[in-house]
Amino acid sequence: MRSPVTGIVALVIALALVVIGYSSLFTVAQTEQALVVRFGKPVDVITEPGLNVKAPFIDNVISIDKRILDLENPSQEVIAFDQKRLVVDAFARYRIKNALQFYQRAGTIQNANFQLGTLLNAALRRVLGEVTFTQVVRDEREALMRKIRDQLDREADAYGIQVVDVRIRRADLPEANSQAVYDRMNTERQREAAEFRALGGQKAQEIKSKADREATVIVAEANSQAEQTRGAGDAERNRLFAEAYGKDPDFFAFYRSMTAYETGLKSGDTRFLLRPDSEFFRYFANPSGKAGAGPETPSAASATAAAAQAPKP
Numbered sequence: 001m002r003s004p005v006t007g008i009v010a011l012v013i014a015l016a017l018v019v020i021g022y023s024s025l026f027t028v029a030q031t032e033q034a035l036v037v038r039f040g041k042p043v044d045v046i047t048e049p050g051l052n053v054k055a056p057f058i059d060n061v062i063s064i065d066k067r068i069l070d071l072e073n074p075s076q077e078v079i080a081f082d083q084k085r086l087v088v089d090a091f092a093r094y095r096i097k098n099a100l101q102f103y104q105r106a107g108t109i110q111n112a113n114f115q116l117g118t119l120l121n122a123a124l125r126r127v128l129g130e131v132t133f134t135q136v137v138r139d140e141r142e143a144l145m146r147k148i149r150d151q152l153d154r155e156a157d158a159y160g161i162q163v164v165d166v167r168i169r170r171a172d173l174p175e176a177n178s179q180a181v182y183d184r185m186n187t188e189r190q191r192e193a194a195e196f197r198a199l200g201g202q203k204a205q206e207i208k209s210k211a212d213r214e215a216t217v218i219v220a221e222a223n224s225q226a227e228q229t230r231g232a233g234d235a236e237r238n239r240l241f242a243e244a245y246g247k248d249p250d251f252f253a254f255y256r257s258m259t260a261y262e263t264g265l266k267s268g269d270t271r272f273l274l275r276p277d278s279e280f281f282r283y284f285a286n287p288s289g290k291a292g293a294g295p296e297t298p299s300a301a302s303a304t305a306a307a308a309q310a311p312k313p
Helices: 004-024 099-105 109-128 133-139 141-159 175-247 249-264 279-285 298-309
Strands: 025-028 032-038 041-046 050-053 059-065 069-072 076-079 085-096 161-172
Touching: 025 032, 032 099, 041 099, 059 099, 069 109, 076 109, 085 109, 085 141, 099 141, 109 141, 109 161, 133 141, 133 161, 141 161, 175 249, 249 279
Parallel strands: none
Antiparallel strands: 025 050, 032 041, 032 059, 069 085, 076 085, 085 161
8 A cells, every 4th residue: 555655755756847847848939039048158049939948947048039120210410411401210120130149249129229229320420421412312312221221230240130121211401491491492482473473464465465456357347348248238229229210210209108108107106297288198199199180100000009018007
């Protein structure tokens, strides 16, 4: 029969084995690399993910990120080659390529960011100080960012860091200078706008004057043609009247009297202050238009028929 002491000892031994086994195993994630440190000294670097073994209670495992990390640099003033001040806002992307070297030189990501920020500021001042404001803002920005990245990468290599990218987010004049430049540009644009308006007004006046002149000429020519046409019509009318008068003077006299009656005897008012035997009423007394009664001539008979067929006013 087993003694209770033996069971307790076996349980203690099992627990000890479990604790030793647990403390001797560790895992490395896919986004990390591990540095095994023994009594403050690094003994191993593990870059592949998976389950690993270390000395229990002696070794300490330090996890170091192997993803691409961000470095946000605060805005700073840089003097360009043409002595213009620039406010530059830049950032960098980096990764830890040598965990042991990184641990020995930087220790933590916070310390690494501080060191890289100092190196980035120095690289910005060196590179941008060799070029003009226009080159930074417009002409050679991409090339300058690559040059800054290369310089920073060479200096960060001592910390076990690889600089992947450097970008200038903003490169602009200081606020006071920007306002002065904006005011000057605004004044210049207003002057150009005033010139365009003046040229437009002058052009509009020229077009309007030309249109008015052409309209006056067209109206004058139209009036002249109208008068010529009207004169030709009047001449043709007079010719026809004269020709008709020559063919039948009695009918022409009768037609003129009928026209006079139509014009003089308006609807609603037929009063005249004339003698009944006046020349105006000669066709009232005698359809032939002659003084005294008598047989009608063929012309008078035709005039009487025409008067009977004419519409009454």
